[in-house]
Amino acid sequence: MGRITLENVQKRFGEVEVIPPLNLTIEDGEFVVFVGPSGCGKSTLLRLIAGLEDVSGGEIRIDGRPATDLPPAKRGLAMVFQSYALYPHMSVRKNIAFPLKMAGMDQAEQDRRIAKAAEALNLTDYLDRRPGQLSGGQRQRVAIGRAIVREPAAFLFDEPLSNLDAALRVGMRMEISELHTTLATTMIYVTHDQVEAMTMADKIVVLRAGNIEQVGTPLDLYREPRNVFVAGFIGSPKMNLLEGEHARAHGCKTIGIRPEHLDVVDSGGTFTGKIGVAEHLGSDTFFHVHIPGMAEPMTVRASGEVGLRHGDPIHLAPQADKIHRFDDKGLRIS
Amino acid sequence: MATQHSRSAARLMIAPAVFVLLVWMLIPLCMTLYFSFADYRPMRATFEPWIGFDNYVSFVTSSSFTNSVITTLQMVGGILCITIAGGIALALLLDQPIFGQGVVRILVIAPFFVMPTVSALVWKNMFFNVDNGLFSYLYKALGLQPYDFLSQAPVFSIVVIVAWQWLPFATLILLTAVQSLSSEQLEAAEMDGAPGWARFWYIILPHLSRAITVVILIQTIFLLSVFAEIFVTTNGAFGTRTLTYLVYQRVLESQNIGLGSAGGIIAVILANIVAIFLMRIVGKNLDN
Ligand SMILES: Nc1ncnc2c1ncn2[C@@H]1O[C@H](COP(=O)(O)OP(=O)(O)OP(=O)(O)O)[C@@H](O)[C@H]1O
Numbered sequence: 143m144g145r146i147t148l149e150n151v152q153k154r155f156g157e158v159e160v161i162p163p164l165n166l167t168i169e170d171g172e173f174v175v176f177v178g179p180s181g182c183g184k185s186t187l188l189r190l191i192a193g194l195e196d197v198s199g200g201e202i203r204i205d206g207r208p209a210t211d212l213p214p215a216k217r218g219l220a221m222v223f224q225s226y227a228l229y230p231h232m233s234v235r236k237n238i239a240f241p242l243k244m245a246g247m248d249q250a251e252q253d254r255r256i257a258k259a260a261e262a263l264n265l266t267d268y269l270d271r272r273p274g275q276l277s278g279g280q281r282q283r284v285a286i287g288r289a290i291v292r293e294p295a296a297f298l299f300d301e302p303l304s305n306l307d308a309a310l311r312v313g314m315r316m317e318i319s320e321l322h323t324t325l326a327t328t329m330i331y332v333t334h335d336q337v338e339a340m341t342m343a344d345k346i347v348v349l350r351a352g353n354i355e356q357v358g359t360p361l362d363l364y365r366e367p368r369n370v371f372v373a374g375f376i377g378s379p380k381m382n383l384l385e386g387e388h389a390r391a392h393g394c395k396t397i398g399i400r401p402e403h404l405d406v407v408d409s410g411g412t413f414t415g416k417i418g419v420a421e422h423l424g425s426d427t428f429f430h431v432h433i434p435g436m437a438e439p440m441t442v443r444a445s446g447e448v449g450l451r452h453g454d455p456i457h458l459a460p461q462a463d464k465i466h467r468f469d470d471k472g473l474r475i476s
Numbered sequence: 477m478a479t480q481h482s483r484s485a486a487r488l489m490i491a492p493a494v495f496v497l498l499v500w501m502l503i504p505l506c507m508t509l510y511f512s513f514a515d516y517r518p519m520r521a522t523f524e525p526w527i528g529f530d531n532y533v534s535f536v537t538s539s540s541f542t543n544s545v546i547t548t549l550q551m552v553g554g555i556l557c558i559t560i561a562g563g564i565a566l567a568l569l570l571d572q573p574i575f576g577q578g579v580v581r582i583l584v585i586a587p588f589f590v591m592p593t594v595s596a597l598v599w600k601n602m603f604f605n606v607d608n609g610l611f612s613y614l615y616k617a618l619g620l621q622p623y624d625f626l627s628q629a630p631v632f633s634i635v636v637i638v639a640w641q642w643l644p645f646a647t648l649i650l651l652t653a654v655q656s657l658s659s660e661q662l663e664a665a666e667m668d669g670a671p672g673w674a675r676f677w678y679i680i681l682p683h684l685s686r687a688i689t690v691v692i693l694i695q696t697i698f699l700l701s702v703f704a705e706i707f708v709t710t711n712g713a714f715g716t717r718t719l720t721y722l723v724y725q726r727v728l729e730s731q732n733i734g735l736g737s738a739g740g741i742i743a744v745i746l747a748n749i750v751a752i753f754l755m756r757i758v759g760k761n762l763d764n
């Protein structure tokens with residue numbers, strides 16, 4: 143079981159309020175991802191849940207029981223750190239065994255759990271090595287192994303993949319997702335990589351300056367961002383946000399059009415401009431289009447190979463039903 | 477790391493320093509070696525350049541030799557224990573955020589800057605003195621008989637004095653080591669359910685092992701030659717005669733330069749054996 147409830151949880155470092163009172167419920171077995179720009183308080187929030195920081199106010203409940211004043215060890219949560227935080231002088235086996243040893247578990251049960259975890263994470267051949275003799279991905283797996291042997295109520299991950307290279311990151315992403323399916327344990331995952339957020343999450347929590355901007359499934363956030371910030375943050379490449387006459391034409395302050403919802407047409411269209419940078423990825427082509435009267439270039443995503451290049455004129459037509467409209471306060475108008 | 481060219485340049489530039497160092501060390505060493513095979517007693521105007529190993533034999537076979545070796549080992553061992561244990565404790569304390577941290581750190585380091593002779597005199601007269609020492613006042617205040625540290629527990633007293641001087645060194649090295657421990661490791665251990673003592677035993681202590689090794693090595697080398705503290709406090713009496721002190725007595729008090737030189741050479745050899753021995757144990761620790 144791992145249902146975590148935050149009620150008016152608040153955190154101040156001295157005078158600085160990093161997290162204003164915040165409410166959030168994480169259901170049992172859910173994979174929740176915290177995303178947000180750097181310094182928005184994701185790690186702090188995670189550490190508050192873990193008990194590594196004391197809350198300045200509010201209440202944390204785990205499975206309905208108050209956990210606000212419990213020390214980290216008593217909360218039954220396991221954490222995987224960005225720097226792995228393995229114990230360098232212990233072998234992989236001892237690293238994984240450490241939480242079990244601290245819990246005073248008998249040797250046979252320890253061995254059984256270590257073997258099971260090592261098998262699940264492909265670490266069986268490395269059990270007698272030191273962390274220093276492992277690659278980044280293997281170290282990450284050891285850190286995860288150390289977390290799963292305890293069979294915690296929930297896992298907390300703080301940017302666990304940010305030290306890995308791109309290819310390995312994709313691999314580990316899938317391994318963690320698979321782990322979540324097999325264990326069906328609550329996982330809270332902090333990242334600022336929105337691809338990780340979109341692909342792994344059951345529920346995404348978008349944070350800005352300690353405030354929750356929106357909570358929802360990845361597709362909810364993609365389809366119906368609650369405000370301009372979420373609209374700009376979720377989706378890659380970023381949504382084009384336009385103000386001024388184009389927005390007024392739709393009767394609002396700001397309109398947002400995702401790059402994939404702009405069609406390249408031969409003539410006419412709403413926007414006409416010149417291609418600045420063209421990125422040909424094969425499967426997709428990204429154009430950064432300079433449109434007269436607009437400060438920012440507009441990003442367009444065309445699927446497949448498109449035979450246009452730098453300097454060519456281009457006509458763009460937004461898909462009418464995919465235009466997002468936002469009011470003066472930046473909130474969505476539906 | 478270097479190219480052929482930069483390596484030879486480096487050798488050339490190091491040469492003068494190496495030369496000076498060699499002259500500095502080799503000439504005294506050669507002269508000691510030379511005297512150790514001679515019967516040289518200036519007060520009696522005896523000088524016979526070659527008497528073989530007689531000096532060595534008589535130095536080693538005298539009963540004071542074995543005693544001095546034992547005393548030396550006791551002292552070095554005692555001082556190491558106190559400085560390491562105290563150093564770890566102080567390092568952990570100083571790592572905590574406390575009010576006036578900077579001042580406290582300087583205060584802790586201060587004893588290291590006091591000359592050995594001075595600190596020995598201060599300890600002797602201010603603390604250990606039976607009539608006026610602070611410890612005597614303390615004993616009297618508690619209604620106890622004052623204790624004459626320097627004659628009742630002389631080795632212990634000297635260990636305390638020298639340990640007090642070397643504690644800052646150990647603390648300083650161990651403090652830098654404590655500070656280099658990543659806080660995430662401690663947090664991970666905390667989440668893994670390790671109570672305070674377990675975090676110390678399984679995480680902090682192994683992390684410090686390298687620094688502890690360095691402290692032991694460096695201190696041993698210096699502690700083998702402790703002299704001023706003994707000279708000032710007990711003058712080698714009450715079984716505080718270490719090997720260094722014995723050599724001094726042979727040369728200056730008995731005016732037997734040949735015998736003293738032989739003792740000096742033996743001390744050098746013993747020190748080297750200890751050093752090699754330590755390097756062996758400790759080198760393994762430094763490797764990984
Ligand atoms: N111990 C601390 N003392 C004072 N301020 C802190 C402390 N820890 C974090 N902060 C501040 O709290 C804010 C949130 O920090 P946090 O580490 O949670 O950000 P984050 O969202 O994890 O960022 P990143 O994506 O860069 O890791 C930052 O502005 C940071 O400066």
Ligand SMILES: [Mg+2]
Nearest residue numbers: 184185186301
């Ligand atoms: Mg962070």
